[in-house]
Amino acid sequence: MLNPAVKLGTSTPKADPSGDYAWELFRKADQVRAGAYAALDAKALKLTGGPDSPKPPAGQGTYAWVMDQSQADVFLTYCTNAVASQKEVPRLKVVPVPVELQVGASYGLTVRQGAPAQAEAFAKALLAPPAQATFARYGFGKP
Structure with a gap:
């Protein structure tokens, strides 16, 4: 990413x-x-997520479109976006960042006491093996 010849795409902070x-990375x-x-701050191209960011044509994913149009050589984004973009544009390569550069987030799930039974069922469904397999396909780790 530090190579001056590499166009580095990002979302808009x-x-x-x-x-x-x-x-943060x-x-x-x-x-x-x-x-x-x-x-990196000086060279990063803020190509998505901003109020003035170009929009892809209907039916195309934002990140896949940005890469397919050669607006960037590398696009730094969530694993889920990278995986979805590669499905849309198979020639794209998903490359995990080194551990020392990884930025993570911890997500929680809370069901309010007294919530409808559907809320509890939804939470259990998210933790069940089929949902966890789906999360894994999109780059999420296990809870």
Whole structure:
């Protein structure tokens, strides 16, 4: 990503959480290599998620379209977006970032006491093997 010849695409920080995560990764990169944050911040192309971001044609995914149009050589995004984009444009390659640069989020699920039975059933369904297999296909880890 630091190679000046590589066009680095991101979502727009402060407008899209994916962009916020990208800039957090840039901060982590600076801990690995001094000056990386400034270089990545300066070169990152904010191609999606902002109010003025170009929109793909109907029926095309945003990230797949950006990459298919060669707007970026590399696009830093969620695993779920990368996997979906590769399904749409099979020649794309999903490359996990090194562990020292990974930015993660912890998600929780709460069912309110006294909630309708459907809420409890929904929570149990999300934790069941079929749903977990679906999450795994999109790059989510196990709870």
